[in-house]
Amino acid sequence: MSPMRYRTAIRSKIRLPFPFRSHLYSSESRIECRSEPRSSxxxxxxxxxxxxxxxxxxxxxxxxxxxxxxxxxxxxxxxxxxxxxxxxxxxxxxxxxxxxxxxxxxxxxxxxxxxxxxxxxxxxxxxxxxxxxxxxxxxxxxxxxxxxxxxxxxHTPFRTLLRRYENELIVAVGKGEPALVMSEYGFKKVLSLDEYASYFKDIDPVAQYKMWRTKEALYCSSHLEESVPRYDVYSDRVSAAFVVSDPVDWGRDIQVLCDILRSGGIPGWKNGNQPPLYFAADDLEYQAAFPSQRLGMGAFRIALESIFNRIHHSTLEYVSFGxxxxxxxxxxxxxxxxxxxxxxxxxxxxxxxxxxxxxxxxxxxxxxxxxxxxxxxxxxxxxxxxxxxxxxxxxxxxxxxxxxxxxxxxxxxxxxxxxxxxxxx
Structure with missing residues (x-):
């Protein structure tokens, strides 16, 4: 694995003194400490x-x-x-x-x-x-x-970005339920990349050949004609993209992310300023059930960065957590x-x-x-x-x-x- 690289699109001038903190509080939620001795x-x-x-x-x-x-x-x-x-x-x-x-x-x-x-x-x-x-x-x-x-x-540190993107349109990428994850952190306008891509006809030119597509992607595709986007994706720019977990459909995800990032937040539009991009981790490989290591989010990041830098006039800017x-x-x-x-x-x-x-x-x-x-x-x-x-x-x-x-x-x-x-x- 190559050394971790950080290309930071946003630089904080203030280091927040406590972690993973939301500005929403409830005095009803209290945790009582046990009487166990304090461990060193x-x-x-x-x-x-x-x-x-x-x-x-x-x-x-x-x-x-x-x-x-x-x-x-x-x-x-x-x-x-x-x-x-x-x-x-x-x-x-x-x-x-x-x-x-x-x-x-x-x-x-x-x-x-x-x-x-x-x-x-x-x-x-x-x-x-x-x-x-x-x-x-x-x-x-x-x-x-x-x-x-x-x-x-x-992706747990994504909580810390709530104040910036709470009411902004964001796209969540990855396996599982990335949009649900971000919604539970408090982000109010979240779409999974599966749902977001489904609103743009022909954005994935080989979609018809993907018989293995996820249930969510198939559902979104089958309801495309009759569905109305929850948000105005055709004029509301994506303020940030979050790679929450390992992407499933690399080809489609790289294509759509490139569309979002080089257009300034709306696929199909002319070049604009790149929206911020966040990765939950940067592992090149990890150990799963298969005997040898599997490619991780870091490998996806390398593929996306390599392609983006070849087709866009500016290099990809991103922040990696994990x-x-x-x-x-x-x-x-x-x-x-x-x-x-x-x-x-x-x-x-x-x-x-x-x-x-x-x-x-x-x-x-x-x-x-x-x-x-x-x-x-x-x-x-x-x-x-x-x-x-x-x-x-x-x-x-x-x-x-x-x-x-x-x-x-x-x-x-x-x-x-x-x-x-x-x-x-």
Whole structure:
């Protein structure tokens, strides 16, 4: 896999101090902390090639995860699943994992907190961020909605773009239900690429030969004559395109994306400014049920970029999320900290809004050196990388370019090593 490349169409001038945050809050949604002792370490698990091989558990993953719960069933070691996969809402993915692995994986939940910055040492930048995010309440205090989840997918950071595109027309690309994913994040004008393309006659010149097309695409095609677009796609420009999960029909998707991106947002129009393009991940390959690796979203991105740059006068601009982006690891620290009682209040009151979450060690257990290990290394302290041999990596020795801190055969062996190292085995 080639090194991660970032071509950023939008550059933020303000680094937001907390992750995955919406400006919509509900005081009804409160998460009570357990009375478990605060753990000094946490774990992030990759899924494909570590926890699951296709849809089946591998490497003793059910047994490994059960060791992270107490006798009463409460979580005693904070952990999250950190995957570049996706295509379905995090809550549904959590339910699927719970059923397959036999442990209770929390769906996405939100905790609402209010606080006052008076009498505390808070930087002007921090106050500007709070104002920018619309978090000042009527009484002059501030409100923060903190997401608490155990499943972080490649597209989870798309939540952070809600303020920009909430009421703008956007297109969601990929397998599963990409439009539903974006809708659940709060985006109000979302169309899947399947539906969007169905409103433009002959946009895919070989569509008639694709007998394997998805049910959604077939439904959209069969109802084209009688259907009316939910939005005015013929005059309303696409404000941004989001590749949420691995695309299914590469040929059609590349064609339609090129039409959108080089026309300024309306296929068939003359050249215009390229709308922003976001990728949930940039994996060249990943481990699925087939013995050898499968091409991932990074491969699709390379194909799209190569073609776009040949047919357009400007090079493709895009933003890639997902591992190994250090942003993902830093945000995972905050999510893991949400499982530590009173962490948030300590963070605001005692640390003056520091970025430290008090973990001595955070373990990344993955199967891909160029994604999992590289990401942990780039994130730096307190990340410790563990490489398994059940997925992409199958070498006898450590990886040469991105050597992990520890190499094991299975995820169960990795968890046993962690618990023994932390003195809790």
């Amino acid at each position: 370490f946490g774990i992030a698990f990759d899924i494909d090639g570590v926890i699951l091989g296709g849809r089946a558990p591998i490497g003793g993953s059910p047994q490994a995860l059960k060791k992270l719960y107490g006798d009463s069933g409460n979580l005693k070691v904070p952990f999250v699943f950190l995957t570049n996969g996706g295509g379905i809402p995090e809550s549904r993915r959590a339910a699927e994992l719970s059923e397959v692995l036999g442990v209770n994986i929390l769906p996405s939940q939100v905790r609402f907190s209010t606080f006052s910055c008076s009498g505390t040492k808070v930087s002007n930048l921090w106050l500007c961020c709070l104002e920018f995010m619309g978090l000042r309440l009527a009484d002059g205090n501030f409100g923060i909605a903190l997401f608490r989840m155990q499943v972080v997918q490649g 591992k190994p982006n250090p942003f993902v690891f830093k945000n995972s620290e905050a999510l893991l900290a949400e499982f530590r009682p009173s962490q948030y209040d300590d963070h605001i009151t005692n640390s003056g809004c520091s970025h430290s979450h008090g973990f001595r060690t955070l373990y990344m257990i993955g199967d891909n050196p160029l994604v999992d290990v590289k990401g942990a290394q780039q994130a730096g302290h307190p990340w410790f990388s563990i490489l398994t041999r059940t997925g992409v990596f199958k070498g006898k020795d450590n990886h040469k370019e991105f050597p992990a801190d520890m190499v094991v055969d299975t995820v169960e062996e990795a968890v046993d090593f962690i618990l023994k190292r932390e003195g809790t085995f």
